[in-house]
Amino acid sequence: MADLPRIAVIDDEPIVCRxxxxxxxxxxxxxxxxxxxxxxxxxxxxxxxxxxxxxxRMSGMDGMEVLRAVHKLSPETEVIIITAFSSVDSxxxxxRAGAFHYITKPVKKVDLLLLVKRALDKVMLVRDRDALRAxxxxxxxxxxxxxxxxxxxxxxxxxxxxxxxxxxxxxxxESGTGKEIVARALHNGGPRKDSRFVCFNCGGxxxxxxxxxxxxHERGAFTxxxxxxxxxxEAAHGGSIFLDEVEEMPLTMQVKLLRFVEERTxxxxxxxxxxxxxxxxxxxxxxxxxxxxxxxxFRGDLYYRLNVVxxxxxxLRERSGDLPLLIAHFLKKFSAAFAKDVRxxxxxxxxxxxxxxxxxxxxxxxxxxxxxxxxxxxxxxxxGDLPPEVLELCAAGTNGTGWPTLEEYERRYISKVxxxxxxxRSQAATLxxxxxxxxxxxxxxxxxx
Numbered sequence: 411m412a413d414l415p416r417i418a419v420i421d422d423e424p425i426v427c428r429x430x431x432x433x434x435x436x437x438x439x440x441x442x443x444x445x446x447x448x449x450x451x452x453x454x455x456x457x458x459x460x461x462x463x464x465x466x467r468m469s470g471m472d473g474m475e476v477l478r479a480v481h482k483l484s485p486e487t488e489v490i491i492i493t494a495f496s497s498v499d500s501x502x503x504x505x506r507a508g509a510f511h512y513i514t515k516p517v518k519k520v521d522l523l524l525l526v527k528r529a530l531d532k533v534m535l536v537r538d539r540d541a542l543r544a545x546x547x548x549x550x551x552x553x554x555x556x557x558x559x560x561x562x563x564x565x566x567x568x569x570x571x572x573x574x575x576x577x578x579x580x581x582x583x584e585s586g587t588g589k590e591i592v593a594r595a596l597h598n599g600g601p602r603k604d605s606r607f608v609c610f611n612c613g614g615x616x617x618x619x620x621x622x623x624x625x626x627h628e629r630g631a632f633t634x635x636x637x638x639x640x641x642x643x644e645a646a647h648g649g650s651i652f653l654d655e656v657e658e659m660p661l662t663m664q665v666k667l668l669r670f671v672e673e674r675t676x677x678x679x680x681x682x683x684x685x686x687x688x689x690x691x692x693x694x695x696x697x698x699x700x701x702x703x704x705x706x707x708f709r710g711d712l713y714y715r716l717n718v719v720x721x722x723x724x725x726l727r728e729r730s731g732d733l734p735l736l737i738a739h740f741l742k743k744f745s746a747a748f749a750k751d752v753r754x755x756x757x758x759x760x761x762x763x764x765x766x767x768x769x770x771x772x773x774x775x776x777x778x779x780x781x782x783x784x785x786x787x788x789x790x791x792x793x794g795d796l797p798p799e800v801l802e803l804c805a806a807g808t809n810g811t812g813w814p815t816l817e818e819y820e821r822r823y824i825s826k827v828x829x830x831x832x833x834x835r836s837q838a839a840t841l842x843x844x845x846x847x848x849x850x851x852x853x854x855x856x857x858x859x
Contacts, residue, residue, distance in 0.1 A: 415530050415846070416457065419443045420450045420476060421465040421492070426515075430463065433519050434526065438850050447471030451479050458484040461510075461529045463522075466493035466500065474507060481508050486536050488529040492517060527847065534836055534846050555591055556739050557732035558830065561724035565592065568721050573599035578671070580716045581694040583723025586773030589694040590652060592721060597650040602690055605649030608642050613658035620663050622679055625670075631680025643676055643687055650690040656716070657695040657702055661709065668712045691716065726768040726775060731830035733763065734841035736772060740779035741791070752783050754843030755791040757820055762793050764823040766800055790843075821856045824849070828858070 417439045419430045427443040434441045444450035447464065448471055454462075462480050466473035477489045488510040493500070504512045510529045513521070555566065572579060573596050581589045590609065597607045610623060626641030643651060653659075659667065670676050671691060675684040693716045702708035726733070737755065745752045755763075759782075768774050782795040793801065824842070831837040835853075839846040852858075 414438050414440045414850075415460045415533075417441045417526065418450050418454070418459040418462045418464075420445075420447055420462065420468070420473075422446060422468045423465075426465070430517075430522070433522070437523065437526075438847060439526075447473075447476040447479070450476065451483065454480065454483055454487075459487055460533045461526055462487060462489045463492060463526075464489060466491050466504075467495060474504065477504065477507050477509055486533055488533055490525060490529060527845070530847070531845050534839060555588065555595065556735050557729060558735065559724075559729040559731040561729045562732060565721060565723060568719070569595050569599070572596060572719050572721070574601065575719070576601065576690055577718040578691045578693070578716050579719050579721060580699070580713075581692065581721045581723060582699065583694075583696070584725050584771055585696050586771035587723040587725060588772055589654065589723060592723065593650070593652040593692045593694065596692060597652075597690070600650075600690070602649050606646050607649055608646040608651045609654065610642050610651065611654045613655035617660045617663045620659065621666060625666070625676050625678055627679035628681045631678070635680065638678070641676070641678065643670065643689060644678075644685060646689045647687050648689070650692055653691070653693045655696060656693040657697045657699055657708060664709045664712050668709065668715060671712070671715045726771045730764070730826055733775075734760075734827055734830065736775055737763070737779065738841065740776050741783065744780045744783040748783055750783060750786075751789055752786060752791065753789045756793070757823070757842070757844075759791050759793050759796060760842070761820060761823045762796060762801060764826060820852060821858065824852060824856065824858060 417434055419427055421427050422445050431441050431443045464473045464476045473491050480487050480489050491504045491509045491512045494515040511525055581592050583589055624641050624643050626639045626644055627635050629635060629638050675686050677684055699708055699713050703710045703713050741752055782791045786795040827838045827841050835849055836846055839849040
């Protein structure tokens with residue numbers, strides 16, 4: 411019962427209290443009745459209400475006083491004023507004071523139920539929005555990194571411990587897991603944040619090209635070298651350099667990089683004078699570098715120089731609990747970018763993504779959401795807006811038995827979201843983009859309550 415919405419009914423007519431309480435109790439609500447405002451407020455101090463239904467004219471504290479006191483005590487609580495003596499002025503006064511709505515007696519039960527549901531939807535939306543905003547903006551997590559799962563929280567913990575240390579860091583993870591985001595977080599959170607952050611991808615280049623890009627060259631070093639060129643290592647002096655796909659660096663080039671790491675000096679191609687460079691080295695790889703060392707495909711001495719502190723990044727399939735937060739983030743991002751009113755995903759579309767393994771990780775998810783938002787003509791992303799290959803791979807994942815039923819999709823996905831929110835139904839309903847009462851009914855139907 412503690413998880414159900416809490417409703418307070420305040421009226422000095424006992425029969426009205428009984429009737430409204432009996433009617434509202436047929437819904438999944440916890441309803442309490444009070445004959446005066448003072449006793450209701452005393453109870454609200456002990457356990458706040460989500461919605462308060464208050465008569466306007468009562469002995470002692472009247473409905474307007476209740477309204478102001480409730481909002482002072484709990485600003486997110488919605489108050490509905492009910493009266494048998496309606497007037498335009500009193501209605502305007504109530505709305506100006508922050509009432510959710512103003513209705514007159516006799517109240518139709520259907521209208522009252524609809525009004526309470528609307529008020530609850532607003533309460534839950536505001537409350538869960540604030541909770542999610544606090545979670546996403548927590549001080550111990552870097553900007554642009556989203557998640558609450560244990561694997562990603564461990565990454566946040568490592569970043570916090572390492573960012574102020576001026577040591578080399580090796581970030582390892584599959585393509586699309588956010589290695590550059592982690593590297594930027596280390597730089598922006600450390601003492602070098604006011605200096606340059608330079609990126610270089612080591613993949614697909616010959617030793618000569620890598621050497622020229624990293625170390626630069628002197629005038630006349632080779633045909634066409636008409637002037638001196640500053641390399642990226644030298645350009646990053648005082649700041650940080652991020653070497654991505656470092657496992658692709660040729661072995662002979664690894665020797666040159668090792669010398670720089672050990673001595674912190676470099677010589678430009680064609681030069682004879684050592685140049686001291688103060689730079690923090692952050693490297694990243696898509697493959698298991700330790701295994702490459704064992705296989706003789708990567709120098710062990712360079713590996714240990716780079717891996718003073720290692721930060722492993724989990725693939726998205728190992729942090730599926732973060733999927734709802736990431737989806738919400740990308741929907742908001744691309745809805746704004748494309749000036750479209752795309753507010754969420756249908757349960758069927760969410761169920762498809764919950765089954766998908768995301769070989770391209772977070773980067774692939776971002777691409778999927780961007781495409782869906784660009785193509786959809788609706789306010790909700792549906793399965794038809796998702797890439798065909800995603801639908802095909804999800805279907806193939808059933809081992810030839812065909813698509814699971816929608817009920818099975820819903821059960822699996824809602825279970826994951828509830829696990830992610832620590833069984834907090836209010837947060838789960840927001841992530842699923844459905845009213846909390848709808849979630850409650852689905853849980854009952856699917857046997858999850």
